Amino acid sequence: MSGTAPVTPVEPSPWNLPNALTVLRIILVPVFGWLLLSHGGDSVVHRWLACAVFVGAMITDKVDGDIARSRGLVTNFGKVADPIADKALSGMAFIGLSVLDVIPWWMTVLVLVREWGITLMRFAVIRHGVMPAGRGGKLKTTLQAVALGALSAPLWTLPLAGLWEALAWITLVAAVVVTVVTGVDYVLKAYRLREGSDRTAAKRARSGGSTGD
Secondary structure (H helix, E strand, O other): OOOOOOOOOOOOOOOOHHHHHHHHHHHHHHHHHHHHHHHHHOOHHHHHHHHHHHHHHHHHHHHHHHHHHHOOOOOHHHHHHHHHHHHHHHHHHHHHHHHOOOOOHHHHHHHHHHHHHHHHHHHHOOOOOOOOOOHHHHHHHHHHHHHHHHHHOOHHHOOOHHHHHHHHHHHHHHHHHHHHHHHHHHHHHHHHHHHHOHHHHHHHHHHHHHHOO
């Protein structure tokens, strides 16, 4: 009696719309940086264009994820490239705004160490399991996007400029706080994931077996 061989799911081709949007977002990073820093950040036109590029890039982040999940187009390339694109764009915004003395450098360094540190940590523990993005991470991304998009714009040209700048700064401070808190939470999750994984259990069993007897 012959059994039916299990069907191995085939990964969709990486040549798809979500991945194309991810690549576009990476390409837009230097474009955004050039517009933001052009003329020392004093050009109203370039600052509005920088804001528009940043907002457009963040929209592609939402769109490519929705398309990939709804159409079954999630690929290994997308899993790796998507967070890199996000970190590159937000990192360029933090660094550029610090160069322009809009955001203090200590904030930028704190956020970048957290962002890239957690990204590297997630890759390091991937042998033990995948750490999905939680609600805190999504809130962090949203707050950062709103704050960085607003501060990239020439808010001084708007009516009630002081109010808009205050709201942008309140959002930025909230983003930094959530960034740090979620970073600590991810470290704890990574530790629990590693300690509770089958890989760690097997390693302990082998170690115990070698020292027993």
